[in-house]
Amino acid sequence: MTLPQRVRLVEMAPRDGLQNEPGEVVATDIKIELIERLARAGLTHIEATSFVSPKWVPQMGDAREVMAGLQRAPNVTYSALTPNLKGLENALEARVSQVAVFAAASEAFSKKNINCSIDESLARFEPMMARAFDAKVRVRGYVSCVLGCPYEGEITPRQVARVAKALYEMGCFEVSLGDTIGVGTPLAARRMIDEVARVVPVEHLAAHFHDTYGMAIANLFAVLEQGVAVIDASTGGLGGCPYAKGASGNVAMEDVLYLLEGLGIETGVDLAAVVETGEWISGKLGRESASRVARAMSAR
Template identity: 50%
Template sequence: MKVKIVEVGPRDGLQNEKDILPSAVKAALINKLAEAGLQTIEASSFVNPRWIPQLADADEVLSTINRAQGVTYTALVPNLRGLERARACGLNEIALFMSASQTHNLKNINKTLEETYPILREVALEALALGMRVRGYVSTVFGCPYEGKVPLDNSRRVTEALLEMGAYEISLGDTIGVATPKQVHDLFRELVKDAPVQRLAGHFHDTRGTGLANVVAAMDVGIRTFDSSIGGLGGCPYAPGAAGNISTEDLIYMLHGMEYETGVDLQKLLEAGAFIQKQLGRDLNSKVLKAHLAAECLAAKDE
């Protein structure tokens, strides 16, 4: 059985880094991720550079990557201006985003939920008219840094709205990493009553160490698409203390051990993780990457 992985490290991961990497490094990372077999890569964001300066070079990065056959490159788009830039870069898929909690949406987008709907609907309709695919993100599904617990009905309403706009898939996010497996299982079990299971995905942060367990809980309900980030990069600039996304290396290792197919070459993926760790100059959170590099170091000493 196959599980789809959406690699979000080049966007969701790098946007939270203090140091801004050169465009060439970002492009090299994206190329290495594609070479490892990842077929959907969120390469950057077309949010106003004043808000996310780490990704101000989205146009340059997307113009210099090697477009691998069979790989979908996508980017976050907040408005029609962002859509124009994405289209000019040759993308055929975009991602829209909003929160399930009012306060986080205001902090993240500077708009209420009600004010956000018409803007995203306009972008979605234009993108679909251009022949582009649209994916939706719902943040703070399992908890908000400002409001605490988020009612299930909030996530249901936002999910339904994004699906009605034409999004082919909705990624439900544990933005601050508070979810537990039971909570994940219960929420997805409710949401699949209203939306086809094939159109829902999981997006888990590992702040409290439950990320991979939450993936398994979602899989028990039939979810087969998950977002992850190379090395466990990530966080949220509007969710203080949030750790990175679940590591792609850790996720692939677990799924392969459970005999699921991903199409990803773990060895090449580890090379991509080692590359970006070296470029950032600090140890990343991926446990599988740490073990791999430690084994390599030990082998080098024995030679």
């Protein structure tokens, strides 16, 4: 068994965690404090917001204000999701460190989520990639539904590899593979990584697993053994998917850190500080943290 010596963690709570939060829009100052707390805990890659239409994603309507209000730490990458050229231009104006684009491995999900086919979505990214390249801003690619789709059911590894390869060849420095509805199991995750790694070097792949069936940690261990050394996670287990009924949030950052510490893998992140931050934001949202590790540590 060969495991990476160090894993880079990408924090999703401020964007993926809060974007579908029901009820009132989370206050801008709370979002800013969340991001700054995460940076102080040692997280060096934080997806801070999304430059999307407030009509479609009200929680992200203050993207400019969030980026403007941040006290930016020098060693932290503050990224933003940019679904189209207008969003990218707004993100560049706001001086984001990095941007992200997203495609799906499922035709049905792509049509439901962004109202176009997979190939149409990839074609839309080409002028965005050129603009980001001109601005010297790196682009990360996301592929959703890599281990299952709420509309199509099973997704073949070959479908995932095709989309991942297109994003990588287009210029995405890294491709994050998302189990959007959290249906994956370790064997399925391994098979998917095996197929994708044939067309995208494994050092350019990230795992973004949701925990709907409680399998995210097991799936992460499986892909760590294959050399994946970048993991997306969300403090407090915040987030879900509005297009996937019953889909719980991203795997909790606290649970991932506990796994990695137990495996002797370095992250540079302070677990206790992340637990404290997860409890703080969960309290602000009026709920208990979804992290099992956080609940266990708090009960001690």
